[in-house]
Amino acid sequence: MAAIEQRKPVGCTMGITICPKHGRSSFVETCQHAGREIEQGKVPAGHDLALLGHLFVCDTCFDQPGFDRFADLAEMPVEKAIDDERWQLYEAACDRLEGREAFCLHCVRELGSSLDP
Ligand SMILES: [Zn+2]
Ligand SMILES: [Zn+2]
8 A cells, every 4th residue: 555645735836845755846736636646556547737837637527527628728838728718717627626635746756657857
C-alpha cells in the first residue's frame, strides 16, 4: 500500500506539496473519482489536463462541465493560455468539480500513469 501524501487543493492552480517520499513536489489535482482510484493504488482512467498544474478528471467529469473545450488550452504556453477567454471558463469548470483531491505528482507517476513532469 503506497503512502500518498494528500492535501486539500486550494484551487486549480499550480502548487507544491510535501511528499514523505519525494519531498517538495508538484501535485496533481484529481476529481474525487480519479482520486479514489489513486488512493487504491490504481492508475486512474481519464484525462490529464496540464495547464498550470495537472488536473486529472475521470471520463464522466470530463464530459460533464465540457472540459474537452479546454484540451487545446493545455497545448498553449501558460502565459498565452491565461489570457485566453477560455481560461476563466476553465477555472469555473474546476470550481464545479466537487471533492477534488491532490496527490504528489511523482507518486502518481509511480503508479504507472503517463503524466508529464
Ligand atoms: Zn470524476
Ligand atoms: Zn511522492
